[in-house]
Structure formats: C-alpha cells, structure tokens
Amino acid sequence: MTHLPILPLLIPLFAGALLTMLPPKALALRRSVSLVAVLLQIPLAALLIVRAGAELSVYALGNWPAPFGIVLVVDRLAAILLFTTAILASAALLYALRGDDEQGRGFHALFQFQLLGVNGAFLTGDLFNLFVFFEILLIASYALLLHGRTAERIRAGLHYVLINIVGSSLFLISLGALYALCGTLNMADLARRVAGLSAANAPLVAAAGSLLMVVFGLKAAAFPLYFWLPRAYSSAAAPVAAVFAVLTKVGLYAILRVNLLIFGREAGDLAYLANDWLWAAALLTIAAGAIGVLAADTLGRLIAYLVVVSAGTIAAGVALGSREAITATLYYLIHSTWIAGAFFLLSGELARRRGDNIADRLVPGPPLLRLLLPGGLFLAAAVSVAGLPPLSGFLGKLLLLSSAPAGAETFWLYGAVLGGGLPVLIALGRAGSTLLWRCDAALAPAAGPDAARMAAVMILLIAGALLVVFAEPVCVYLDAASGQLLNPEDTISRVLSGPPAGIGGPR
Amino acid sequence: MELLYAILLGVLTSCGIYLILRARTFPVVVGLTLLSYAVNLFLFAAGRLATGAPPVIGRAAVYADPLPQALVLTAIVIGFALTAFALILALRALGVSGHDAVDDRKENP
Incomplete structure (x- = not known):
C-alpha cells in the first residue's frame, strides 16, 4: 500500500x-x-x-x-x-x-x-x-x-x-x-x-x-x-x-x-505574493466572462465563457486567502468543474440532435421530440451555474460571499459575484428557450435522443447534487484541507524528512 | 563571458519576440524556435558559468552544477517536439484556410 x-x-x-x-x-x-x-x-x-x-x-x-x-x-x-x-x-x-x-x-x-x-x-x-x-x-x-x-x-x-x-x-x-x-x-x-x-x-x-x-x-x-x-x-x-x-x-x-x-x-x-494583483485580475475576469456570456452566439461559446467566470470566482477566493475563503473556493472549484463538464456534454448532445448545420448555434432549430429530460437537465445545470438555490452553485457562492472580510473587499466581491450572476442567468434563460422551445418546422432533426449520452450528463449533475446533500462532511474535509494549506510548516517538514524508514532501499 | 552571454540571450529573445508578433505562421514558428533557444541557454546559465570545473563536490575547490544540464535536456526535447507539432499544425491550417495569416483575415497581410 x-x-x-x-x-x-x-x-x-x-x-x-x-x-x-x-x-x-x-x-x-x-x-x-x-x-x-x-x-x-x-x-x-x-x-x-x-x-x-x-x-x-x-x-x-x-x-x-x-x-x-x-x-x-x-x-x-x-x-x-x-x-x-x-x-x-x-x-x-x-x-x-x-x-x-x-x-x-x-x-x-x-x-x-x-x-x-x-x-x-x-x-x-x-x-x-x-x-x-x-x-x-x-x-x-x-x-x-x-x-x-x-x-x-x-x-x-x-x-x-x-x-x-x-x-x-x-x-x-x-x-x-x-x-x-x-x-x-x-x-x-x-x-x-x-x-x-x-x-x-x-x-x-x-x-x-x-x-x-x-x-x-x-x-x-x-x-x-x-x-x-x-x-x-x-x-x-x-x-x-x-x-x-x-x-x-x-x-x-x-x-x-x-x-x-x-x-x-x-x-x-514575499508572503502571499500573488494576492494583490490576483484580486484585481479575478474581479476583471468575472466581468469579462459575464460580458462574453451575454455576447455568445453558440451554446459552446457561452459555456466556455462560464468557465472564464468560474475561473475568476475561484481566483477571487484564492486572493482573499483566509481559511474560510479557501474552503469556499475549493467547494466552488469542485462544483464548477463538474457542472461545466455536464454543460459541455449536454451541449454536444443537443448539437448532435440538431444536426451539423446549426449544431449549437443559438438559432431556432428543428423540432426535437422527447425534450423533457434534456430540458430538465439544462434547467438543473443552469440553476446550478447561475448560483440559484438549492443546487451546489448557490452553496458555493454563499460560502464564498460569507467568507469576505468586512470592508471594501465585501463590496467588490458581492458586486462581482452577484452582478456577474445576473448576465449568466439572462444568457442561459435566453439560450435555453431558443434551443429547446423555439423551433423551425422546415428543418428535420438529425438524430434521435440517446439515453447513454444523457446518463453521462446525469452522472455529473447527480455528483453536483450530492455535493449539496453531503455539504457538511465535504466542508469539514475542505476546511481541514485549507488549514493544511495555510499552515505549510508540517507539510514542509514531512517532505524534507525523507521517506519513512522501512520502505526499503539503501539510505 | 557573462556579459557576452547575457547580450546573446537578449538578442535571441528580442528577435524571437519580434518574430512571434508577426502576423504569419512561418515567422511565428521561427520566433518560437529562437525564443526556446534563448530559454534553454538561460536555463543552462542557471547553474552559473564555469569552465574546467568537475561536477563533483570535494574533488576541486570549484565545482560545476550538473542539474541545469539535466533540466535543459528535458526542455530541449519538449521544445523540439512542440515546435515540430506547431509547424505541422501551421501547414494544416494553411491547407484548410488557404492563407497563412495567424488571425482570420481573408487575404494575406
């Protein structure tokens, strides 16, 4: 072992x-x-x-x-x-x-x-x-x-x-x-x-x-x-x-x-070298990502800008640097990785069914049958990404916002995270209604629904939901992780004391 | 020797950056090559420049640091592979779009 x-x-x-x-x-x-x-x-x-x-x-x-x-x-x-x-x-x-x-x-x-x-x-x-x-x-x-x-x-x-x-x-x-x-x-x-x-x-x-x-x-x-x-x-x-x-x-x-x-x-x-500039870069990243989300003309591009927004949010948490902020950041990091993955897969499945000509472009496509499942998954992913309750995005953002110290940082963080959430919500609402509801009857769907592809999307969304259900033990573990990161003396001495005796080999 | 070495690195780096900022793929790949030469030489110099010093502690008053050479070897291999890949990709892009501009302008600059 x-x-x-x-x-x-x-x-x-x-x-x-x-x-x-x-x-x-x-x-x-x-x-x-x-x-x-x-x-x-x-x-x-x-x-x-x-x-x-x-x-x-x-x-x-x-x-x-x-x-x-x-x-x-x-x-x-x-x-x-x-x-x-x-x-x-x-x-x-x-x-x-x-x-x-x-x-x-x-x-x-x-x-x-x-x-x-x-x-x-x-x-x-x-x-x-x-x-x-x-x-x-x-x-x-x-x-x-x-x-x-x-x-x-x-x-x-x-x-x-x-x-x-x-x-x-x-x-x-x-x-x-x-x-x-x-x-x-x-x-x-x-x-x-x-x-x-x-x-x-x-x-x-x-x-x-x-x-x-x-x-x-x-x-x-x-x-x-x-x-x-x-x-x-x-x-x-x-x-x-x-x-x-x-x-x-x-x-x-x-x-x-x-x-x-x-x-x-x-x-x-040199302690915490990156904190100062990372803070400004993080807030600007959220703003740039939010603008990109509104301007995106395909679902893939929209999700890519969501990845930019989440990178900015995580960087903001890293720049805050307190134990609570790092805990919240790690929670948000897990959430955003899984949800972005789920969104990309869902986008791929919708594009496949709409055909190569329009793929994931945000224009009315062919009328698709049996849209309840992909539509429901889109809603769940959108709610989670935008940070609405009750899914993991809400909890992650809540943890991050409540970790902000009183003062100017609170103002900027609340402004960026909540202000960035609104364009995301608008863009996802617009994209979802265009992709799922508005259709052009002259076009024919390229392919039927595929349950296995949907299952792959569901795995990630269920994993995100479990992150909320087991939020307490997850947060306890993450809190210990950020404690370990902020007090690196133990890590350093363990690494430099060499491998424990008994693994074998000449020392 | 340090001054000459530093000037050489500066010339290589600035030529590399100038070429990378060109708008066509071939100069960009050549620029990347020059930049990686400069980087490899810089890594090599991280162990300090010394001649005639053995890389063994205790045999002589002055000893050389062998580790940067190992680092540079890894960096050369990776850099060479990436340059080759970028070149092939640039050729593919030329074939696909019919022009070698780095951005999406339709006619050549």
Whole structure:
C-alpha cells in the first residue's frame, strides 16, 4: 500500500501506452481498456482521500529523499482534486464511447495521457516536475482539441498551441531564475529557502515568482490572458471540452499551491505574493466572462465563457486567502468543474440532435421530440451555474460571499459575484428557450435522443447534487484541507524528512 | 563571458519576440524556435558559468552544477517536439484556410 500515491500516474501511463499498441480494429478491446483504467481512478482517489484525511503521505520516486529526488505529495487538496478529475473523466469517457471516440485516431490513448498530465500536476511536489506534467497535459490537449479535425478546430488549435508554447517558455524562464537564486526546485525546500532569502535576492525571486504566476494565470484563463479559451473550448468535441473543464483548474491549483506553500506565511516580504494583483485580475475576469456570456452566439461559446467566470470566482477566493475563503473556493472549484463538464456534454448532445448545420448555434432549430429530460437537465445545470438555490452553485457562492472580510473587499466581491450572476442567468434563460422551445418546422432533426449520452450528463449533475446533500462532511474535509494549506510548516517538514524508514532501499 | 552571454540571450529573445508578433505562421514558428533557444541557454546559465570545473563536490575547490544540464535536456526535447507539432499544425491550417495569416483575415497581410 506504500505505492498507492503513484498509481494515479501509472494506471493512465500504462493504459495509454497499451492503447497506442492495440490494433485500430480492436474497438471493443480499446474501449474496455480505456473505461476500466478511468473507472479505476474513482475508488483509487476515494482511498487516497481517506488516507490523506488521516495523514499526509510523501512518495519519493526511486526512494531518493527530497530535495534531491522527485517526490509526490498526497495532501488533502491533491486527493480531492484527483477525485474531482476521476468523476469528470469517467462521465466524459462514457459519453465519448457512444461514437465520438471514432471520429479521429488515438482518442483513448490521448485521453489517458491527458489524465496522466492532470493527475501528475496535482500530485507532484517539485516545480520542474510540475512543468513536465503541464507539458504532458498540454500536448495531449493539443491533439485532443484537433480530434475530429474540422477546419474550425484546426484554426482554433493553432492559436491554442502557439499561446501555450509561449507560456511554457515563460515557465522555463521563471524556473531557471528560481533555481539560480535558490538552488532547488523542490517546492517544500524552496519554501524554506525563500523564507531565509537575503535582501539582495528578494526582488529577483519576487520577479521570478510573479512570472510563474503569470504563466499559471494564462493556463487558468485569468484576465487579461483568457482570450484563447472561448474559441478553443467551444470548437472542441463535447467529451474533450468536458475534460478541458478541469484544465483551467490545474492553473488555479498551481497558483494556490505556489502562493500558499512557496510564498507562504514565513516568506517575509514575499508572503502571499500573488494576492494583490490576483484580486484585481479575478474581479476583471468575472466581468469579462459575464460580458462574453451575454455576447455568445453558440451554446459552446457561452459555456466556455462560464468557465472564464468560474475561473475568476475561484481566483477571487484564492486572493482573499483566509481559511474560510479557501474552503469556499475549493467547494466552488469542485462544483464548477463538474457542472461545466455536464454543460459541455449536454451541449454536444443537443448539437448532435440538431444536426451539423446549426449544431449549437443559438438559432431556432428543428423540432426535437422527447425534450423533457434534456430540458430538465439544462434547467438543473443552469440553476446550478447561475448560483440559484438549492443546487451546489448557490452553496458555493454563499460560502464564498460569507467568507469576505468586512470592508471594501465585501463590496467588490458581492458586486462581482452577484452582478456577474445576473448576465449568466439572462444568457442561459435566453439560450435555453431558443434551443429547446423555439423551433423551425422546415428543418428535420438529425438524430434521435440517446439515453447513454444523457446518463453521462446525469452522472455529473447527480455528483453536483450530492455535493449539496453531503455539504457538511465535504466542508469539514475542505476546511481541514485549507488549514493544511495555510499552515505549510508540517507539510514542509514531512517532505524534507525523507521517506519513512522501512520502505526499503539503501539510505 | 557573462556579459557576452547575457547580450546573446537578449538578442535571441528580442528577435524571437519580434518574430512571434508577426502576423504569419512561418515567422511565428521561427520566433518560437529562437525564443526556446534563448530559454534553454538561460536555463543552462542557471547553474552559473564555469569552465574546467568537475561536477563533483570535494574533488576541486570549484565545482560545476550538473542539474541545469539535466533540466535543459528535458526542455530541449519538449521544445523540439512542440515546435515540430506547431509547424505541422501551421501547414494544416494553411491547407484548410488557404492563407497563412495567424488571425482570420481573408487575404494575406
């Protein structure tokens, strides 16, 4: 059981490698391997959540102790995010198995590599390793975005690839600067070095750290670096877009981790480096996303802007930085990942039934039969995203708003979150009535309803509803997670004390 | 040597950024290549520039840091793969849209 922390990486790695070798004709076999590998992640992540709740575990790869070797750190935050990803990926894959996986080559292998990158980014305790996992998830996402290879996807893919390559270059520059100044890239070790920094080096480390935050802000789609997102996400195939819902969260996770661990409480002048500018960027992100939601002309684009709004909301919670705010942010993060995934899948299903000509454009489409289920799911997802009671979005926003300290911050946060909710509500009401009610009798539906695709959407929405039903234990766990993040001394000393004796190997 | 090295990095970076800001895909890919050269050299310099120093502690008064070379090797591999991918994608985009402008203008700039 000591090797449990590495399984979330090994399963997709080996499944992906196996899937590249299986012959293209063995469709059923490839689908089963992919499905088993993804479904295995759920109990595994649940087990890790239980174990991380008891104590933080550190896995030294090759048994080289930190800071010389690379370590995986399973704390409460990492375990929760693994679970969130596993649920999202399972639903997206179930949807893809209904035919979307056959629109291009190599879908299943790429899907596994995407999961490898995401899981690795959540688990790693080393900054350079974080870069490597970022690249793995980005390379997989480049190829997945092009899955199906329509002209629109290739044009959108070019922008997405170019901007992310520039982002990766900036990532490397900041890593080089941090290594030159601190002599380490292990996050826990960096935290200690930053705390004991000389006055001459402090501004340079601040510059390198800020550059790092800019790169993460680019991945997280924070203002003004979100322009790549709507086009890329809205042109991707539905199951791919659903998995992409977790990619912006990886950027936000990295901001949270670096801001609270490396530039944590002990960092002196550099403590909580990102907070000030992140606050302004977060509010502007919400505003820009809300405007985009109103202006969107397809459902996919609308949902992509909803992802931007949720990224802004999460960034605002991170910038507030109190224990209550981080708890609320983590709750909102889980909710928004699942609901955005559900929305992308639902949009894909509606587009499929309306036919390729109008797809998810917000114009009257052919009269569709048996709309009660998709309509009901659309309503549930819309209510949850807009933050109306009784679903998870309401609870997340309520927790976040009640965590705001009295003063100017309350004013701005209430204004942005509630003010941003209104355009979202209007746009979703308009989109829903156009898509589901207004129809053009001259057109014929392209395909009938598909229960299995609807089931994939329902999995995510039910998961969101369970988040409300079990809000109390979830919040207790998340509160402990944010406590762990805000008091990193224990984490740092555990990581740097090396692997516990008894794992074996020469020390 | 440090000054020369720094000037070289500056020239490479500024050329790279200039080319990335061009509106056509081929100069952009060349710009990305130049930028990644600059980044790799910068990573290499993170271990401090030294000649004739062994990467072993205790054998000599001055020793070199071998880790940046390992980092640079990883970065080169990833950067090379990404450049190749971007180039293929740019060619596909040229085939699909019939022009090589980075944005969606119909005629070439």
